[in-house]
Amino acid sequence: MKNEADVVVIGGGINGCAIAYELAKRGKDIIVVERKWLAYGATGRCGAGIRQQWATKENAMLAKKSVEIFEGLSEELGYDIGLRQGGYLIAIHDEEGMKQAKKNVEMQRSIGLPVRIIGEDEIKEIAPILSPEGMEAIAATFCPTDGHANPFKTTYAYAMAAKKLGAEIYKFTEVKDIKVEEGKVKKVITNRGEIKTKYVVNAAGAWSREIGKMVGLEMPNKPVRKEAMVTEPLKRMFDCMVISFKHGIYFSQQDEGQILGGIPSPEEKVGYHTEPTFSFLKHMAHMLGKYAPSLKHVSILRQWTGFYDVTPDALPILGETSIEGFIQCNGFSGHGFMIAPMTARLLAQLICGEKIDMDISRLNMDRFKGEITEEKAVVG
Amino acid sequence: MKIVCRCEDISEEDIVKAIDEYGCETLAELKQLLRLGMGHCQGRTCLILAAKILARKTGKSIQEIMPSFRPPVVPVDIGLIGGENEE
Numbered sequence: 001m002k003n004e005a006d007v008v009v010i011g012g013g014i015n016g017c018a019i020a021y022e023l024a025k026r027g028k029d030i031i032v033v034e035r036k037w038l039a040y041g042a043t044g045r046c047g048a049g050i051r052q053q054w055a056t057k058e059n060a061m062l063a064k065k066s067v068e069i070f071e072g073l074s075e076e077l078g079y080d081i082g083l084r085q086g087g088y089l090i091a092i093h094d095e096e097g098m099k100q101a102k103k104n105v106e107m108q109r110s111i112g113l114p115v116r117i118i119g120e121d122e123i124k125e126i127a128p129i130l131s132p133e134g135m136e137a138i139a140a141t142f143c144p145t146d147g148h149a150n151p152f153k154t155t156y157a158y159a160m161a162a163k164k165l166g167a168e169i170y171k172f173t174e175v176k177d178i179k180v181e182e183g184k185v186k187k188v189i190t191n192r193g194e195i196k197t198k199y200v201v202n203a204a205g206a207w208s209r210e211i212g213k214m215v216g217l218e219m220p221n222k223p224v225r226k227e228a229m230v231t232e233p234l235k236r237m238f239d240c241m242v243i244s245f246k247h248g249i250y251f252s253q254q255d256e257g258q259i260l261g262g263i264p265s266p267e268e269k270v271g272y273h274t275e276p277t278f279s280f281l282k283h284m285a286h287m288l289g290k291y292a293p294s295l296k297h298v299s300i301l302r303q304w305t306g307f308y309d310v311t312p313d314a315l316p317i318l319g320e321t322s323i324e325g326f327i328q329c330n331g332f333s334g335h336g337f338m339i340a341p342m343t344a345r346l347l348a349q350l351i352c353g354e355k356i357d358m359d360i361s362r363l364n365m366d367r368f369k370g371e372i373t374e375e376k377a378v379v380g
Numbered sequence: 381m382k383i384v385c386r387c388e389d390i391s392e393e394d395i396v397k398a399i400d401e402y403g404c405e406t407l408a409e410l411k412q413l414l415r416l417g418m419g420h421c422q423g424r425t426c427l428i429l430a431a432k433i434l435a436r437k438t439g440k441s442i443q444e445i446m447p448s449f450r451p452p453v454v455p456v457d458i459g460l461i462g463g464e465n466e467e
Binding site: 299 | 405409412415419452455457460463
């Protein structure tokens, strides 16, 4: 194990690996430390969706720029990431939902997203498996450039590309402490040795707040157990992700044919709980049967849990802190995968002192001292 | 060619290649990369075979490399759990 690096990235999920790649590309000497294995946490347990239809401009812009990167990523990294742009179909259930949707669509279109409101007929055209009646939907919003990528393949693609550029990735390496002197990051202490560094990127997902404590930062992030399930594989029936903010449900058909989805569990808990619940499975199966009645005859193969790393406003925490060299990259609140490409690029630009493509100062941790604007377009 | 995972059509060579190329040390990593054990049989046939290959290649014990098991134990119809299977 090396004992010195320009930047130590804590966390081998999509964000940690993407930042490692972006920094290595800029000639930096990088070490990634991961307590388990790559994509062990939220990345490897996520719904794999890539959505640009957000209610806050920050999220919508990060997602839009990320999609532009995703589109060329297999070629850039030299590994297939399993990208498919089948769109996101977001159910609208009532007049109030329609008002919010119109507002969102107006903002989204103003930044150049090809989003539109569609009626019941078009819902059935785009995904014949859906029942607008069962969904209790009067309409939907649809953005055809939204989609899906394989979280495992994408994480490994970034990691392998970073390694080729000289980055070191240490699995099964747990951070025990971070030494700070005169307000500056000096050293990362792991169970396998110490690493001297000036920069630490805190990309530890649901465990980020524990890493923050090591440098004396109290972070507002909370780990929330979320559940997901997957069915047996079927022939291709629909290409889009289907979601509803009212019901909290999301589901899509993956490349291998399986239906993968989630919904807030009736027993949703804050804290590091990992046990799956039957009440989730029952609720999810019930709602899936309403949304797509023909799926009632399909078998569920697996369910599992993962953590959302949730902030008070459901927006990520990005950028510098009061500790010099301690960079935040966490608090993704359930959408870290889809905005990782742009987030990683911006933070790499910040660390390297380059001109930053997009202003992310509003996503700094300091925002929690004042009034906050909450992202409401959250599912799962 | 020796098939290890019948549901996902994965051979011994695929597993050895993933271990060599990506440095996999656990079954969880093989699952992520190859979909090993993620098919209809829930990994009942293949996981122990793959574990033996991993143990041989990495020198780790079987206990260290077995993944977590995810419910349900056998595939169950959505309509049965959701309580709306009228037919």
